[in-house]
Amino acid sequence: MSHAPQPLGEPVVRREGREKVTGTARYAAEHHPAGLLYGRIVPATVASGRITAIRTADALAVPGVHTVLTHENAPRIEEPDDPVLAVLQNTRVPHRGWPVALVVAESLEAARAGAEAVRVEYDSADHDTVLTWDHPGMYTPEKANGGYPAVRERGDAEAALAEAPVTVDATYTLGGLHNHPMEPHASSARWADGHLSVHDSSQGSTTVRDTLGQALGLGDDEVTVVSEHVGGGFGSKGTPRPQVVLAAMAARLTGQPVQVSVPRRYMPALVGHRAPTVQRVRLGADRDGTLRVVSHEIATHTSRIKEFVEQAAVPARIMYASPHSSTVHRVVPLDVPSPSWMRAPGEASGMYALESAMDELACALGIDPVELRLRNEPATEPDSGRPFSSRGLAGCLNEGARRFGWYERDPRPAARQEGRLLLGTGVASATYPVLLSPSAASAHVAPDGLYTVRVNATDIGTGARTVLAQIAAAALGTPQDNVTIEIGSSDLPFGSVAGGSSGTASWGTAVHKAATALVRRLAEGGTVPPEGVTVTADTEEEASQDSPYSRHAFGAHFAEVAVDSLTGEVRVRRMLGVFAAGRILNARTARSQFIGGMVMGLGMALTEGSTMDPVYGDFTERDLASYHVPACADVTDLQAHWIDEDDHHLNPMGSKGIGEIGIVGTAAAIGNAVRHATGARLRSLPLTPDKLLPYL
């Protein structure tokens, strides 16, 4: 190999790209062992109640149907930690769409026909599915998602609000949102010689292996879960989902391999969603814009079977300096599907509200919104008082303003018009925490000088293989073509989940540690034996250490919108994101992730809405014809840039996570631009024509 070592940051082409563009990359539902059967989920058709009878005779009579699993005949499993996985164990229906049977057949067509022929009778109960601010079932939990305390108070927020010369008091309402990765959740399971093998569409197959083992009473060495290629997840594949349990059960019962895919329309009920939130933000400031108080209260929903609290008030704890602060989460259990992670849980919804409120304050004060944010930069983290390891918000705002041409704007609303189009610009900040989870890796060198690095990372489209090869090559001092990376199987050294923007940091720290240990071993001298030399490392210790620093990535979004004054349609003409996320390890794949997050934020702002129907008792927009993810024509001039940070308090690579920050703040920037264009401040998303037209 004659290439120079590829330093970190180089725009290396993604390793599995060739398989993906030729269609040879195989995903979880694309394995066809002999005797494969197909499982089709039968969803509950009531929002609350109990099953009183399941009649399967008609389904079993459908040619090709092999068996029907119900709570009456499905294998019993140990109670899983995650209640959403306890399927076919009893008669309870906690929400519409809950799996009540699985039809297993020799073909997809027979499985579908069989599922339609299953007759289920219910004793249905009254249901309650609508979140309101003052719902009588609302309570204050101990913690919100991510382990954050639900309540944090500094100073006396109420007194400070009463005394502040200028205040904003605004309530923002967000409906549920759906992850909708392009690949539906799917699992193919097979039992052979007492060993369970599963291809699962997952963001972390070690967790799936552990969960299946616990539920089915199997040891780690009796289960293998492979997630080689994963068609996106955005959090919804970060935890095991019911289809993998169903596939394993059906494979055990039938003795044949079974594949279960979740139909697109069933996904919102089975794979989690971003919970709706009602958010009240109150800001109090001096007339020069100096914040005295930040208060952020959120109300959200969870299901009847598990407590999940969208941590939307958490980012307000670190964003801006203020002597007084109150951040509170409240939650109500309803007869709804269990919410879970969706790209930047907490930050995405919370920063929509906080950054919209900051814009409202800027308008009230007559201060430029970039300037207002710069004036409230904290010297240390407001909540903990810890110093920031690095804080690039001001740099992102300034660089973004310069690149965008921000200061050319006339701050007055509805001042720019092009024919029937009203034009405006908006800005918002972004943030995401730096997280690290324990992982393990091995590094092997063969006598020919070629290296193999193993870690159970998962590449959900992030380019994990590629960046881990770069990290390994840099640590080994070898061209990256000399490094083979093996990821995506629970048989490999354990890896953390591809979530929380923590994958590269977590796996990369383990890879770096194993690689540098191998380099030290080789430096001791001697020849490499025929079997090679292998060194393993894990990062339990690194991951368990509390940092004395507050560690976060930051960013700034700038958007220009055109609002059609006749139709109410909003189009984003251009959008710029500038990010400070430590060292960027692969410029090519990093740009794709930043832009991808911004596109999803554009969807949150303009097109993605999920209505909870109070009578039907479920989300009404469940497929891609009704739940509108952005399409190609929605995305015009969209750019991502970054400011290099040299932060020595992170990890050996000096990197912060980049998978989620792109979506944080995007919707606020667009909403603020719509307000600038029209003068209308809408406090709910998406900004669809029906909401805007009354103001035009």
Add this chain to the structure above:
Amino acid sequence: MDTIAWRDVTDAGEPPPSDDRSTFTLHINGSDRKLTLDHRTTLLDALREHLGLTGAKKGCDHGQCGACTVLVDGRRVNSCLLLAVAQEGAHITTIEGLADGDRLHPLQEAFLERDALQCGYCTPGQICSALGMLDEAADGSPSYVTEPGTAAAGGPVPLDAEEIRERMSGNLCRCGAYPRIVEAIEDVAP
């Protein structure tokens, strides 16, 4: 890394024709494939479950996402909306049929170079759709954003970014690779 060694099978023990099943031939990527399939089998499921061609993806199974896009007699279609038996005699091109041996099709090269993909699940559909779209524009088919009189009668419609975005909007990408997809297609468009 795939640590599960599963031997994939295709066309294993297909039952004979009956009232519900027919035998027919599809011309796929230059070769004839004789199949006996359930009349309900879609073209997408025929490719994925019976022919081992899993490049075409099932994103929604309802014609809403475009991940299953293939070319039938040169035109791009959502293969999840077509019954396989009704395609008897048709010439079908899938993503597996685009490269010439190890030499990638220029669109495949451009997608790779521009990083016009992340998870890769919509990618085969995007590339097949782009291939069909380039021919449609070359044949003079206007889109919603084509200004009247842009193309001479019967002549090609010039493809700028706006035209590409409009014509590619039937193929969803949840990773949000659209800007790079448009760049990749611009690299190949005349």
